[in-house]
Amino acid sequence: MYARFVDPYRDISSLVHRLDPRVKVVATLLFILSNALLPDGAWLAFALSWALLIVASLLAQLGPGYTLRRSFIALPFALAAVTVIFALPGRPLFAVDIGPWRLFASDAGLVRFASIVLRSWLSVQAAILLVAATRFPDLMHALRHLRVPQLLVAIISFMYRYLDVLTDEVARLLRAREARSASVPGQPAGGTLLWRARVAGNMAGQLFLRSYERSDRVYSAMLARGFTGTFRTLNQHVMRARDWWALAAMAGALALIQVVGRLIG
């Protein structure tokens, strides 16, 4: 095992971990939906959403900063929205000179940019919390109950199972290439661009064949163990009273946040 696949699940026995996975999926989607619905510049509502997230993190015994530390992955995409600062009409705040052009940052543009980044940042944290508090197989089971087609759920489950195996294969291929092509740090890579691309393509082709043939063996093994074409699960999910209460509490809090966002800002 060289490329250990890092499962984001944190094995803790908390109130949030014990909730029905369907409740957690629906609550996460509602939270992200609520962020999308909040108007630009509703700072108090955004702050309340973050508070809700921190409460959920504390109930999951993950600590208030757990999701925050992992939330910077979506940050580079924020650059795609930077231009909006200069594009919306409004009171000009400051100017930036780029060559012959002068860019004016407007207050409306700045508000819109900050709102976009906040929405994205809160939504990413909700998704991080979901997978930290729910086992992936339970998540798949929940998706099945939420009417996602069986075939798609089965493909994702198989993919999850073989992620480790195939990233290991890639690690071996990359190590083999590394071992055979010495490179000096700071020097340009050897060969022509076309040659290097072909080597990478051959590796992808090799990986494709290894995966293809592996899937044949997987299927034979499934048949050998008595696979009849249907997938079963041992842990049946039942909605209990506390699951309904959790869902109602989440929906109520989000409704309140929407009201605050629209009335106060």
Added chain:
Amino acid sequence: MVFTLGRPASPAAFFGIELHIPDGFLSLAIALVCWGLAIALLGIAVRRTQEALNERQVPLMGVMAAFIFAAQMINFPVAGGTSGHLLGGALAAITLGPWAGMLVMAAVIGVQALLFQDGGLLAMGANILNMGLLTALIGYGLYRGTAGQRLGVRLAAAGVAAWLSVMAGALATALQLWLSGTTPLVIVVPAMLGVHALIGIGEALITVAALAFIARTRPDILGSKPATDGGRGWVIGGAIATLALLLLAPLASADPDGLERVAEDLGFIDRGLPAPYEIIPDYTVPFLGETPVSTIAAGLVGAVVVAILAVAAGRALRRRTA
């Protein structure tokens, strides 16, 4: 050996102009419309795949989804510390067929969003459309158009298809961001198309080399496609999508105001951004005057500037990690 899981850092990712859209960047309306389209198409794909294939295909498609994820980690140095790598949509559609390829790409995008927060949940519909459906339509459609030809011709078609499928995904992403009011058209279209024109070349080279390798070692895999995939429909669909891309891309980058007006007339933009004249006056290069040549030159300058910045960023990133 230090090994990081996930796609290698590309300059596009650094500039935030890659294709996995996170939540928050699309307006609710656009996100939901994209989800609706994606659900409808995935529904057809599930039905078609279940009709055409037996239960043996379930582990095949699952392992192939893991393959696409793993293959995105194979990179090759391009220049100045940047590296090319595979996105895999065209390769999946060509080797597995369009419907199965679509499902496999949807699974990859779903796992990337759920496990690695690479792309949002509400934005997942748009991501599936851009990286799963469009790649299957253009990638498979153009490749299928050369069925029965010599291997060289088919590989060339696969290369063009791979490049175009990346460009189509980039253009669709740019249009969705623009319609959401996240970024003005004059900026996002040249930036996305400029960077992905380069990324697409890497995609095309790896796809062609991988297919050539498979054709040499297991020619049976590329030869046997279920007839139920409906070859002619995909060829026509791929041709129409390609034509739309070839017409829309120059229009969007050379005449964004025109496209903006059309979108307003059709009611697509409710709170659309006004054309940002403050940024680049009329989006023309000052000394060339207001001619079509000037707008195209402005687009090219934008693409070149983005490319240079990307190379510089890649170099800086490598120096920091080295």
